[in-house]
Amino acid sequence: MKAAVMMAGIVLAVASTTPATGQTVADTSLQKLVLSTGYQANIARLFSSLPSDVFQRCPTLVSKGSTVTILKQPTFAADGYPTSGTWKQSFPVSGCGNDTIINFFFFAQPDEKITSLIGAPGDTHADPILQRDAMRDVMMAAKTQAPGCSAPHLRTTRFEGRPGAQAGGATARTAPSGWAETWTVSACGRLLTIPVTFIPDATGTRVFTEIRPKSGR
Numbered sequence: 001m002k003a004a005v006m007m008a009g010i011v012l013a014v015a016s017t018t019p020a021t022g023q024t025v026a027d028t029s030l031q032k033l034v035l036s037t038g039y040q041a042n043i044a045r046l047f048s049s050l051p052s053d054v055f056q057r058c059p060t061l062v063s064k065g066s067t068v069t070i071l072k073q074p075t076f077a078a079d080g081y082p083t084s085g086t087w088k089q090s091f092p093v094s095g096c097g098n099d100t101i102i103n104f105f106f107f108a109q110p111d112e113k114i115t116s117l118i119g120a121p122g123d124t125h126a127d128p129i130l131q132r133d134a135m136r137d138v139m140m141a142a143k144t145q146a147p148g149c150s151a152p153h154l155r156t157t158r159f160e161g162r163p164g165a166q167a168g169g170a171t172a173r174t175a176p177s178g179w180a181e182t183w184t185v186s187a188c189g190r191l192l193t194i195p196v197t198f199i200p201d202a203t204g205t206r207v208f209t210e211i212r213p214k215s216g217r
Contacts, residue, residue, distance in 0.1 A: 029076040030087070034068055043089070046104050046118055051153050053186055054121055056096035066091045074108055082108035088119065100156040122157030124181055126198060130205055134183070137209035138194045142185040144211050149188035158182045 033039055047055055067090050074085025091102040103119035105128055120131045135154065142152040160180040178199040185192045195210040 027070070027074075029080060030068065030070070030074055030082075032080060033076075033082065034089070042114075042116060043104070046116060047102070049118065050102065051155075051186070053098060054100070054153070054155055055093065055102055056098050058096040060095040061093065062095040063091055063093050071105075077112055079112075081112040082114065083110050083112055084108050098155060120154055120157050120183070122183075123159045124157035124183075125159050125179055126181075130198060130207065134196050134198075134207045134209070137207055138183045138185060138196060141194045141209050141211045142187050142192050145192050146187035146190055149190075152185050152187035152192070155184045155186045155191065157184070 069088045069090070070085070071088060072084070072086040074082045074087065077083050085108045087106050089104050089106070093100060093102060100121045101123055102121055105117040105119050107115040107117070109115065117128060119128060120126070120135065124131065124134075126134055138154065139152060143149065146152065158181060160182060162177075162179050178197065181196045181198070183194045183196050185194060197208040199206045199208065
């Protein structure tokens with residue numbers, strides 16, 4: 001089920017999918033919530049808080065729609081507001097110099113409030129907790145390469161693949177479920193590419209970031 005809505009100046013098509021199969025599911029309550037005026041206003045607020053070079057606005061801006069991925073099946077109160085559940089809404093954008101995917105996470109609370117989280121842009125396969133861990137290491141790597149920049153920020157991410165895939169020199173080693181990504185950081189006018197590798201083990205998932213020497217430029 002899809003519908004076209006105007007949100008943050010972009011025409012968006014909304015679909016609800018499951019992360020395991022990617023098939024459209026009939027979740028009328030979530031569809032109604034996503035299309036509601038209050039929800040769309042929150043989306044517009046989230047977009048407005050993004051750095052200008054992450055979400056770039058221009059006359060040639062293109063968005064082919066958004067996808068809502070259910071991460072934990074939501075439940076709803078009688079008034080239509082969710083009381084539990086987690087989902088991600090992804091907005092592919094292109095045409096303005098930074099082709100990427102804008103990702104927002106939503107966490108429904110028992111009191112019918114929804115907590116919103118801006119995720120890493122791009123097609124990273126990391127969940128919000130891994131994104132937080134990787135972000136810490138990526139920012140350290142970026143400041144090593146651009147020590148004069150006090151406020152670098154993540155511009156996009158790119159999934160490079162499973163074992164054997166290269167990410168700027170980093171490899172997903174031999175772990176059968178490990179993967180490699182490239183995270184691009186904007187550092188005071190410079191774009192830095194940081195290879196990141198995620199390796200699951202018995203204790204969770206470890207994050208490896210390649211820290212390169214300071215650039216003289």
